[in-house]
Amino acid sequence: MKKIWMIFLVYAVMTLTACASSSSESNKNKAEDAKPIKAIEKVIEKNIPPVEPFRIEKKSKNFLLIGVDSSDEKASRSDTIMFARYEPLEKKIKLxxxxxDSYVKIPNHPFKYSKLNHAYNLGGKNLLKETVEENFGVKVDHIAVIDFIGFVNIMDTIAPEGLDVEVSKSMIxxxxxxxxxGKQKLHGADLLSYVRFRHDKMSDFGRVNRQQEVLISLKEKVLDQFSSLEGIAKFxxxxKFTMQNVETDxxxxxxxxxxxxFIxxxxxxxxxxxxxxxxxxxxKYFQHAGAVLKLNxxxxxxxxKLFLNEDD
Known part of the structure; x- marks a missing residue:
């Protein structure tokens, strides 16, 4: 049975939920908007100093979150694809x-159209980014990619006590x-199984619901872990550990x-x-692509556009 791996949800919460980053030059030009926090500045000096001091950003940014079944870009497919927008002024995340299985136009594809997840296999994260932008009318600012090993590693670090989820008999x-x-507390590897499960009547639609459920649940875990001075000291x-388990720009x-x-x-x-x-x-079914979702x-x-509150 082909294994389907979930994207690194923890990374999305810890960094992409506050993903309003700007260039170093932009930060310099907007120093008057910066709000340095003394406690965190001390931690920066003591641990790993960033190039630029911490600032609360104000500009919204968009991320493409990609979950793959292998760390080898040429041999894997993207089985989880999320577009995430962080709106810092509104304190919102839109996922x-x-x-x-969406049937989309893939640039330079021999058949022109195929499943969305084929784009990663054909041209990696950059082709998938181009495909998403062209087919759905969005702009991607940054990309984050994770495989199953990274997911389990970070999940066990951020939520070592696990997350409460509803488990069905068929899933077990x-x-x-x-x-x-019933309601059970699942940990890293079992949470990976939970978010990849699709062998019920909901199929991939249920899997997407579980991915979003787990991501939302992680928000409070992150806040709890880093709400104390001890937590900030470890931040x-x-x-650093997170970035070792995620490929990102x-x-x-x-x-x-x-x-x-975000904290x-x-x-x-x-x-x-x-x-x-x-x-x-x-x-629909096409011989070169298999069973697909043919979109309007x-x-x-x-x-x-309505979801993102964007005008034409």
Missing amino acids: ISLMR EDLNLKVEP PEVI LKFDEAFSLGAS LNPVTDIQTLRVPVSNSFEN FEKNEEAI
Whole structure:
């Protein structure tokens, strides 16, 4: 059975939930907007100093979050694809789960159209970014990629006591979980099994719901862990460890600033959307791609714009 791996949700919460990073030059030009925090500045000096001092950012940024089944970009496919926007002034995160079987136009693909997750296999994260931008009318500022090993490593670090989730009998039997049906506390490896499960009547749609559920649950775990002085003292090392388990174009000082911003100016609202939206797709089959979701792109792009509060 092909293994399906979930993207690093913890990374999304710790850094992407505060993903309003800007360039070093931009930070210099907007020094008057900076709000340095003495406690964190002392931690920076004592541990791993970022290139730029910590600032609470104000500009919204968009991230493409990619979960893959292998660390080898040429041999893997992206089985989890999320578009995440952080809006610091509104203290909001907006998550759009893009169904991997969406039938989309892939630049330079021999058949022009194929499943969305084929783009990563054909051209890696950059081709997937280009495909998402072209088909869904969004702009990606940064990319984060994680495989199953990174997910388990970070999950066990950020939420060592586990997360409470609802486990069904069919899920327990299929994944060989050592728990009873109902509300259970799952840890790293079992949480990975939980978010990858799709062998019920909901299939990939249920899997997307569980991915979003776990991501939202992690927000409070992050805040709890770093709300004390002891937690803040560990923060630079945790960010460093996180970046060792995630492939991203973020630099350390950017990631540190983003994570610290989230702790000091926490998000109060996480909104989610699944694309394709209801009544905007058909189940189709193409020989070169298999079973796919054939989208009404006009309806879905309009739904995305409305969700992101963007004008034409």
